[in-house]
Amino acid sequence: MRQFQVLFTAIILMTCAATAQQPAAVPESGNGSSDVSALEQKIRDLEDRLVALEGQVRQLKAQGPPATPENTVAAATLSSAPSAETQVRTPEEAVRTTASGDNIRLGGAGGAAAKALNPDISVIGDFIGGAGHNPLNPTPAFQMHESEVGLQAIVDPYARADFFISFGETGVNVEEGYITFTALPKGFVAKAGKMRASFGKVNTLHNHVLPWVDRPLVSQNLVGGEDGIDDAGLSVEHIIPAPGKWFLDFTGQTFRGDSADVYTSSNKNDLSVVGHLRGFRDLTDNSNLDLGVSYSRGHNLFGSDFITNLYGVDATYHWKPLRRSIYKSFVGRSEFIWRQQSQPSLNACQTITCPTNTAGGFQRAFGYYASGDFQFARRWLVGGRVDQSDRPFNSHLNDKGGSFVLTYWPSEFAQVRGQYRFTRYANGLDAHEAFLQLQFALGAHGAHPF
Amino acid sequence: MRLPSKLFCLVSATCLGVAVFAPQRASAKNLKVITTLTDLASLTQEVGGDKVDVESLAKGYQDPHFVDPKPSFLLKLRHADLLISVGLELEIGWLPPLITQSGNGNIQPAARGFLDASQFSEILEIPQGAVTRAEGDVHPLGNPHYWLNPDNGRRIAKGIAAKLSEMDPADGAYFQQREQDFEKRLAEADKKWQALMAPYRGRKIVTYHRSWPNFAKHFGLDVIGYIEPRPGIPPTPSHTIELVNLMKRENTKLELIEPYFDVKTPDSIARMAGGKVVVMMPSVGGKPEITDYFKLFDYDIAILTQAFQQTQ
Numbered sequence: 139m140r141q142f143q144v145l146f147t148a149i150i151l152m153t154c155a156a157t158a159q160q161p162a163a164v165p166e167s168g169n170g171s172s173d174v175s176a177l178e179q180k181i182r183d184l185e186d187r188l189v190a191l192e193g194q195v196r197q198l199k200a201q202g203p204p205a206t207p208e209n210t211v212a213a214a215t216l217s218s219a220p221s222a223e224t225q226v227r228t229p230e231e232a233v234r235t236t237a238s239g240d241n242i243r244l245g246g247a248g249g250a251a252a253k254a255l256n257p258d259i260s261v262i263g264d265f266i267g268g269a270g271h272n273p274l275n276p277t278p279a280f281q282m283h284e285s286e287v288g289l290q291a292i293v294d295p296y297a298r299a300d301f302f303i304s305f306g307e308t309g310v311n312v313e314e315g316y317i318t319f320t321a322l323p324k325g326f327v328a329k330a331g332k333m334r335a336s337f338g339k340v341n342t343l344h345n346h347v348l349p350w351v352d353r354p355l356v357s358q359n360l361v362g363g364e365d366g367i368d369d370a371g372l373s374v375e376h377i378i379p380a381p382g383k384w385f386l387d388f389t390g391q392t393f394r395g396d397s398a399d400v401y402t403s404s405n406k407n408d409l410s411v412v413g414h415l416r417g418f419r420d421l422t423d424n425s426n427l428d429l430g431v432s433y434s435r436g437h438n439l440f441g442s443d444f445i446t447n448l449y450g451v452d453a454t455y456h457w458k459p460l461r462r463s464i465y466k467s468f469v470g471r472s473e474f475i476w477r478q479q480s481q482p483s484l485n486a487c488q489t490i491t492c493p494t495n496t497a498g499g500f501q502r503a504f505g506y507y508a509s510g511d512f513q514f515a516r517r518w519l520v521g522g523r524v525d526q527s528d529r530p531f532n533s534h535l536n537d538k539g540g541s542f543v544l545t546y547w548p549s550e551f552a553q554v555r556g557q558y559r560f561t562r563y564a565n566g567l568d569a570h571e572a573f574l575q576l577q578f579a580l581g582a583h584g585a586h587p588f
Numbered sequence: 589m590r591l592p593s594k595l596f597c598l599v600s601a602t603c604l605g606v607a608v609f610a611p612q613r614a615s616a617k618n619l620k621v622i623t624t625l626t627d628l629a630s631l632t633q634e635v636g637g638d639k640v641d642v643e644s645l646a647k648g649y650q651d652p653h654f655v656d657p658k659p660s661f662l663l664k665l666r667h668a669d670l671l672i673s674v675g676l677e678l679e680i681g682w683l684p685p686l687i688t689q690s691g692n693g694n695i696q697p698a699a700r701g702f703l704d705a706s707q708f709s710e711i712l713e714i715p716q717g718a719v720t721r722a723e724g725d726v727h728p729l730g731n732p733h734y735w736l737n738p739d740n741g742r743r744i745a746k747g748i749a750a751k752l753s754e755m756d757p758a759d760g761a762y763f764q765q766r767e768q769d770f771e772k773r774l775a776e777a778d779k780k781w782q783a784l785m786a787p788y789r790g791r792k793i794v795t796y797h798r799s800w801p802n803f804a805k806h807f808g809l810d811v812i813g814y815i816e817p818r819p820g821i822p823p824t825p826s827h828t829i830e831l832v833n834l835m836k837r838e839n840t841k842l843e844l845i846e847p848y849f850d851v852k853t854p855d856s857i858a859r860m861a862g863g864k865v866v867v868m869m870p871s872v873g874g875k876p877e878i879t880d881y882f883k884l885f886d887y888d889i890a891i892l893t894q895a896f897q898q899t900q
Contacts, residue, residue, distance in 0.1 A: 182775075186743050193707035196729070292697060298688060321693030325666055377666055377691060385659045418659040423647065426658060460650045461848055516822050516850070550725055550820055583677065583725075585685045588657050 200254070257291030257299075258582035262346045270571035274563050277571070282307055284345055288584065296321045299331075302344065313344065313368065327375045335367035335397075336375075336389040336414040337432045338450040338473050340507075349469070349511050349545075351557040351573040354525040355537050356505030360477045361448065362398030367412065367434060369393035369401075385418040393436070399530070400446060401436035410436025428454040438479050446479040456588075465516050472508040477530055503528035511543070519545040535564030553577040619756055622668040622695075624679050625652055626872040627735045628705055628744070630881040632672060634770040635749045639759045645686075648873025651848040653725075653820070657682040665690040668701065670755060672748065675704035676711065678732035700755070706732065708747035709740040712801045724818025736870060737802035738778045741881055745770050777882050781889050782807070788896045792838050794831060796845040796854065799870050803888070812838055815845070815854055823853040835861040841899035842892075844868045866895045 264284040268277040285305040292298045297319050304313040316331025334342050340357050345364070353364060361367060371393030380386040395403030395410040403409070412434040420426045432450035451474045458467040479501050505527025513519045526538040539561040546554045554576055561569040621642045623629040629644035636642060643664055646655045652674070665671065665686055673679055687696060694701035711730035719728045734740050749767035753760035789808035793800075796815040804811050813834050817827035834840070841863040843854050847870075854865045868888050872878055878887050 182739075182742075185739070186746065189710045189740075189743055190708060190747075192711070193709065196711070197707050200729075295696070295699065296693070318688055320688055320691075320696050321699075322691070323693075325691035327689060327691045375689070375691070377662060383660070385663055387659065387662075416659070420658065420660050426660070428659070456656070458656065460647055462850070463656075464651055464654055464848065465850055549721070551721055583680045585657065585681055 255291075257289040257301075260288040260290075260579060260581035260584055262286045262288070262577060262579045264345055265576040266351060267574045268571060269573075270569065272561070272569035272571055273567045274569070277573075283575075286313065286344065286346065288582070290582070293317060311365075316373075325377060329373040329375075330371075332368065332370045333373060333391075335369065335391055335393065335412040335434065336373070337361065337367050337412050337434050337448065338414075338430065338452045338475065339454065339471065340473060341366040346577050346579075349471075349509065349519075349521055350523060350541060350543055351555055351575045352541075352559065354473075354505075354507035354509075354523060354527075355539050355561070356473065356475050356507055356525055356527040359527040359537065360400075360475050360503055360505050360530055362400045365398045367393075367397045367400055367410075369395070369397045369410065371409075380417070383419055385416075387416045387418075389414045389416075395436050397436070399439065400448070402439040403437060404442045408437040408442050410434065424459045425455070425457040428452075428456070438481070440481050444480045444482070446477065449476040449478075450474065465513070467513040468510065470508075470510045472506065474506040475504070475527075477503045477505075479530070501531065501533050503530050503533040517547045519543075519547075521545070529564065537564055538562045551579045619669045619752065620667055621670045621672065622664050623672040624655075624674055624683060625735070627741075627881060627884070628672045628674065628748075630872045630884075631735075631741060631745045632748050632752075634881065635745050635763055635767050636752055637762065637766050639756065639762060640752065644873075646871075648869070648871040648878065649847050649875075651846070652678055652871070653681060655679070655682045657686045661686050662690055665695065666692050668692060668695050670701045670703060670751065671695040672703045672705055672751075674732050674735070675706035676729040676732035676734075677727050703748070703751050705744045705747065706730075706734065708743040709734040710737070710743075710802075712805065713798065724816070725820030727819075731798060731801055733799040733870065734802050736800060737806040738774055738781070738885060739806060740802060742771055742774055745774075773882070777885070781885055784889050784893050788893065791842075791896065792840040793842045793844055794835060794840060796843070796849045799846055800844055800868070807889075812840060815843065815849075815857065828853060828857060832857055832860045835863060842866055842895055844892075846870050847874055864895055864899050866891055868892065 262285070263282070264286070265281070266277070266283045267280050269279070283306070287301075287303045287305070289301040289303075290299070297317050299315075299317045301315040302313045303315075304311045312332055314331070314333050316329045316333045319326075319328045319330075322328055334344075336342055338361070340348070340353060341361055352358075357363060357366065371391055373389060373391040375387065375389045378386040378388055389412075391412040391414075393401075393410045393412070395401050395408040397410065401408075401410045412432065414430060414432045417429045418426065430450075430452040432448070432452070434448040434450075436446055438444045438446040452472065454469065454471040456467070456469050480499065481501055483499075505525070507523055507525035509521060509523035509525075511519055511521035521543040523541045523543070524539070525541075526536060529535040529537070539559060541557055541559045543555065543557045545556075548554065555574070557573045557575070559569070559571045559573065561571075563569070617639070619636065619640045621629075621632050621636065621640050623632060623642065623644045625646055626644040626648040629642045632640060632642045645661050645664065646652055668690075671687070673683060687702075692701075693699060696702060706729075711734055713727075714730035715723075715726060715728060719726055735744065745767055749763045752763045756763075785807040790810060792810045792812045793804070794813040794815065795804075795811055798814060798816075798819055800809075800811060803809070813831050815823050815828075815831065817824050835857070840861070843858060843863055843865050845851065845854050845865060845867055847867055851865055851867070857863065858865050868891065869875055869878055869884060872881060872884050874884075875887065878884050
């Protein structure tokens with residue numbers, strides 16, 4: 139802190155010196171409004187220099203004390219007058235000397251300097267209360283469903299990194315942890331680490347940005363449920379030049395090949411891949427259309443010789459009148475997903491327990507959801523969803539469901555959501571459930587999802 | 589394994605093909621500048637003249653805290669030479685993911701083509717001591733609506749001129765000359781604005797959000813209260829009653845609100861307190877006729893002085 143005090147003192151002294159000279163200047167300059175305006179100009183220049191110095195102090199504070207000589211020289215060149223530069227440099231040299239002297243700490247406790255370089259930290263709590271009866275997939279009355287810790291920072295001039303660590307009630311899981319290379323040539327953006335795969339829309343979303351308490355049946359049945367396709371691997375993304383006002387973007391990813399019940403890697407070569415092509419277009423200033431096709435392929439739990447293919451189509455329509463963007467909006471979204479898996483015939487299953495009704499060859503399952511969310515006031519959102527999906531290991535069985543959702547935001551950092559969910563499971567079992575969800579965020583202000 | 593790896597090769601080949609055959613950026617000499625807000629775009633245009641191509645991401649009538657990070661913005665950002673932002677966490681909800689996804693190394697934070705205009709400006713309301721969100725959606729680095737003071741406009745223009753000269757030294761003299769010309773015109777315009785506002789110096793006003801401290805400071809207005817109980821928190825009945833009483837007690841008539849806020853509560857406050865709602869434009873482009881930084885103040889001062897006259 140001392141270096142800032144020195145700098146501030148220098149600024150104040152400089153201003154005092156400058157203002158002290160002014161009364162002397164007035165009587166000397168005989169007559170005329172031109173002198174007054176020259177004086178006004180001089181005061182303005184001094185004010186500007188003071189503000190520029192304050193700005194530099196803020197920047198130094200934000201960057202932390204280790205100000206490199208390049209930084210300070212670049213900052214000093216902001217002031218145009220050569221005499222100003224000499225005046226400015228003195229306190230900055232003082233900053234540098236004190237910075238080198240004061241900041242030696244033992245044991246890594248670098249004080250403010252170390253804190254300045256800490257990543258942005260956020261915690262999002264997700265508490266769910268459930269009522270009603272579900273014979274197939276019961277939920278507890280109360281659960282601290284997830285506590286997600288986010289750590290995000292810029293690594294170096296070429297990359298940034300994001301970690302999302304999810305604490306459930308029973309364990310900890312690195313939901314995502316990846317580095318993003320932001321300065322690659324030719325506009326490529328690459329990621330490496332563990333990440334949610336770019337398959338469709340819902341699979342890419344964290345729990346706290348979903349428009350529902352749960353995930354739709356098609357995600358639960360065909361794309362690995364809450365964890366989804368979330369695996370360690372590499373991702374490359376590139377914007378493709380497109381005609382008209384279309385935005386086209388391609389993402390190609392390859393993963394180790396272990397994701398929930400979707401993919402299983404029985405040996406090192408059983409990689410899985412994901413490809414996603416996204417097309418986006420502004421229809422008007424207030425509305426836009428977001429379309430996507432996805433493909434994914436990997437080895438399934440029956441072994442290296444057995445492949446699961448996933449195909450997806452997604453469409454999202456956003457409407458938000460810009461003049462009233464904080465009060466009114468509508469999002470309609472839908473995803474269609476097909477899953478095709480090759481599997482052994484029942485009598486060939488020796489090492490693992492084959493699910494019943496397993497026919498040899500291919501098992502093809504399909505599912506979809508469609509939902510709409512309307513924000514009718516600054517703090518209120520109402521929505522509905524219909525969804526249905528075949529079961530992945532017995533595609534003759536089909537689950538159907540529907541939900542009604544009401545969301546209230548006390549502030550930008552908290553959310554209360556109620557959801558009524560009806561599910562008709564394949565075996566004729568019905569479930570009527572109500573959920574109340576509380577979400578609350580601490581720490582760094584995250585970006586709003588789109 | 590064979591098939592997936594084939595597919596991945598195909599994917600990579602497609603990407604590479606796209607990269608190689610993508611039309612190269614035209615070798616136009618102009619610097620391509622993207623700004624987050626229209627005000628910064630206007631200041632850049634003043635300084636850059638016909639040597640720069642400037643475009644803003646947000647519209648002037650939009651709440652700058654809540655802009656959707658639409659992929660179409662990426663098309664603008666991917667070839668930008670320079671990105672100028674307001675900073676002070678005003679755009680924190682939407683700009684960081686756009687910068688990351690832009691695939692443009694030039695405009696990443698701290699890169700040469702990233703400019704935070706707040707460093708040039710006088711920043712008000714920097715919180716002292718501990719900051720918590722009990723105070724609402726506070727900006728821990730200070731109030732980001734700083735462009736609404738012509739003095740800061742001048743300083744930002746100076747900063748932008750220095751940056752443009754650094755990036756395009758050949759046109760350095762041109763930028764400096766335009767900046768000085770802008771400074772002169774702004775000083776003249778400011779004299780006119782100050783003269784128009786002079787009769788109302790010291791008047792008390794309330795505002796919806798804390799968007800106007802810089803404007804109020806420059807023109808000598810006294811902001812005594814806010815329609816929002818806390819920044820980012822919508823009005824509550826109890827706070828509204830308190831505000832009405834305060835306005836009556838302090839004989840305050842005018843409520844300044846931004847075009848993106850609902851006028852229902854301000855209107856009812858105006859009825860109860862015998863005041864008037866003035867929809868002020870916080871940014872260039874808020875109305876079609878506000879085409880530049882000068883017209884922004886022309887417009888705001890015209891409707892404000894008119895409102896003061898009506899509530900004498």
